[in-house]
Every structure is written in C-alpha cells, then in structure tokens.
Amino acid sequence: MELTIKNLLGFFNESLTAFVIFPSIICLGIYLTYRLRCVQISKLSESFRCLLKKGENDQGNISHFEALSAVLAGNFGTGNISGMAVALSTGGPGALVWMWVMAFLGAAIQYASCLLSVKYREVNAAGEYAGGPMYYLKNGLGLGSLASTFAFFTLMGAFTVGNFAQVNSISLPLAKMGVPPLLMGGIMSILVGIVIVGGIQRIARLASIIVPFKAFLYLSGALFIIATHHQNLLAALQTMFASAFALKPVVGGVLGFGMLKAITVGFERGLFATDAGTGIVPILQANARTSNPVIDGVATLIAPFMVMIVCTMTGLVLLVTGAWQQGLESTNMVTYAFQQGLGNAGAYLVIVSLTLFGYTTILAWACCAEKAMAFLWGSRAAVWFKYVYIALIPVGAIAHVDLVWVLADISISLMLITNLVGVAGLSSFVIEDSRNYFLAARKA
Secondary structure, X not given: OHHHHHHHHHHHHHHHHXXXXXXXXXXXXXXXXXXXXXXXXXXXXXXXXXXXXOOOOOEOXXXXXXXXXXXXXXXXXXXXXXXXXXXXXXXXXXXXXXXXXXXXXXXXXXXXHHHHHHHOOEEOOOOOEEOOHHHHHHHOOOOHHHHHHHHHHHHHHXXXXXXXXXXXXXXXXXXXXXXXXXXXXXXXXXXXXXXXXXXHXXXXXXXXXXXXXXXXXXXXXXXXXXXXXXXXXXXXXXXXXXXXXXXXXOXXXXXXXXXXXXXXXXXXXXXXXXXXXXXXXXXXXXXEOEOOHHHHHHHOOHHHHHXXXXXXXXXXXXXXXXHHHOOOOHHHHHHHHHHXXXXXXXXXXXXXXXXXXXXXXXXXXXXXXXXXXXXXXXXXXHHHHHHHHHHOHHHHHHOXXXXXXXXXXXXXXXXXXXXXXXXXXXXXXXXXXXXXXXXXXXXX
C-alpha cells in the first residue's frame, strides 16, 4: 500500500515539476533577470557589503548578517548533502547542471520576494516584524484566501522539508553505527526545543555562530577529497554536461527522457536546497533592520550562490569517488564517498556536518511555520504549535526515506507555485522600486 501511495505521489510531483514548476521558473526568472538587469550577478558584490552595514535608524529586529545566517540556517540543510545523493541516484549527474540553472533564475525571484516581504510586512503586538508571501499576497494583491493557502503550505513544508527530511537524513548513518532512530529523534527534540522557545532573535544569534563553522568544516573536507581525486575531476564534469543534455532514447524509445529526468530532478533538488522562490527566505528576511526594501532583496542574493557551492562540492565528491555508482541511497552514499577520501574520519565528518546542517534547518523552518501559524490563527496558536513541532521530530527518524523526500518535494513545490502568483502580480513594483533605488544610489 505504501509503495502504491509513494509511486502516485512521485508521479504527481514529477508532473508538477515538469509542467508547472519548470516553465514557471524559466518564464518568470528570465523576465525578472532581464528587467532587473541581471541583478543576481550585477549586485552580488553589493550583497556582501550589505552584511556589514549598520543603520542606526533602520527598522527591524535583527541585523542583515543575522538575517542571512537565519536564511542560510534554512538553506544549509541536509538537502545540500543527502539531497545531492538523491539527485544523482534519480536524475543522473546532469541534474547538477540543471540545479545551477534553477538557482540562477530562482535568485532573481528570491530577490523580488524579499523586497516585497519587507515592503508589505507588519508589526505584531509584541513589536516583532512579520512578513513573507502571505503578507504581500494579502496587502499587495488583496488575495486573502491565497495568502492563507500559502501559510497552510508553509506548515506542510515545515513538517516535511524542515522537520522529517532533516531528521531522517541524520538518522540513517547513526543507525548504521548502532544509534536507535527514536533515541536520536528524542535528543534532537530536546535540542530544538531549547532554542525555538526564544523566537527568531535567539535562532538568528545561534545561526550566526553555527553557520560559518559548519560550512567551513564541510567544505574543507569536500575540497580535500576533490583535490586528492583531481584526476577524475575532468571526467566528472564531462559526465555532468553530457547527462544534462542527453537526447538519446532511454525508456521505451522516448527521445529525451534522460534529459527530462535530469531537468525535473535538478529543479526539484535545486529548489529544495536553495529555497529560492519558495517563500521561506522572505519570511526570515522580513525581520531584518533596514531603511529600504531593495536593500533586503540585494542582501539575500548571496544565499543561493553559497548554497550552490556546497551542493556542487557534494556532487563532485560523489562523482570523483564513484560513490554514485555503488547502489547506495541518501546519506549512506555521501558517507561512503567521504570514507573513500578521508577514511573513517570521513564518516564522522559527514555525521557531524549532517547534524549541524539539519539542526539549524529545523530551527529556521520552525520560525517560518510559527509566523504562518500566527497569520492563520493568531499568536496564541503559534505558541502551541512549537510544542507540536518539537513532539513530531522523532517521526522523521523512523519514516521511510523515499516517502519523506517525495512529500517534502510536493510541499515545497506547492509553496513555490503560490508564491509565484504574488511575485508575478507585483513584479512591476519590484522593477520600479529597484530602478529608483539604484538610480538614486548612483547619483549619491
């Protein structure tokens, strides 16, 4: 029964990606990239400078650095590690190429989302800023019902993407080492509960400490493995691009099936890893202290770029070590690859990295879900939601890995589709505000 449900959900998700997600991101991403003059590249250096700016009169709850750390806490999740194994096993090496395409176009959509989030954000009774797609759908387009729909999809995403998928990926290697999944889930529940009761400010402060450390730790190991297997690097890159544009018949004589699979999987994994366009980044960014919404759009451009570096390093490690051809799944494939490059220390590095990546992602999604719950049913319901979220963490540790990932993909796809309505509908304001700000900045 489970296999039947999983297969139906998988077919639905692939169809959603191929016929809705892919064309939507391509069309809106290209349009915004053109009208905003390739903002994701032209303003990338300014994105770094935004992290150092401190405006005394800026309005918000956290700094831009803390906001970016919270964003990367959500982006730097197990999708950057185990998600790459899923991409290679289901879509082939070519999926990595299409991930970059998705991230590039998605960055323009994310820029627009964050600008709109701050433009239409509100201040709650506690003096905290609340924003995101639900607010610009309601306040910008007057689509209250669609705003509530997005908030509901955010709750779905919090449980599947931000909770179950993270815990599930962490539990796999620990289970092989003899750690019971339920025990690991229980410990994670306690660690998450300690932090999320403090809200976005405590999460942002913790993320600003953990995010740089975990990124440095993981990338150092990945770069070392790639360097010691450099003789396989060129072949790995050739395999990636050959697979990305493979037009030969693969199944049933269907021309281009392999390329279509690479595209759909690449967009799914790129969407999962970067969250570009899904709406969680603008929810987190809405709390930043700022003097102009355009600054918030620029500040987040660095996030997809940094995430894709981590994803690419993971993918290359899996390719140069040959781990992707060993018939392994999810985290176990990554663990095997790092063991090939670093010995037994590689397995521990993956486990530590996964734990840190997954932990901060669970925290970031909890914050987003709390904002969605408050939007739907008020601040009192949001308080109770925290306890439900914490209590359900162990469920992800014992769930079937394939079912967890397909449910996560569907949830995040539904968030993206709803968010794109708001971005597309308000794109003229994004373009106008951006041009006015950049023109004034050049004259200053």
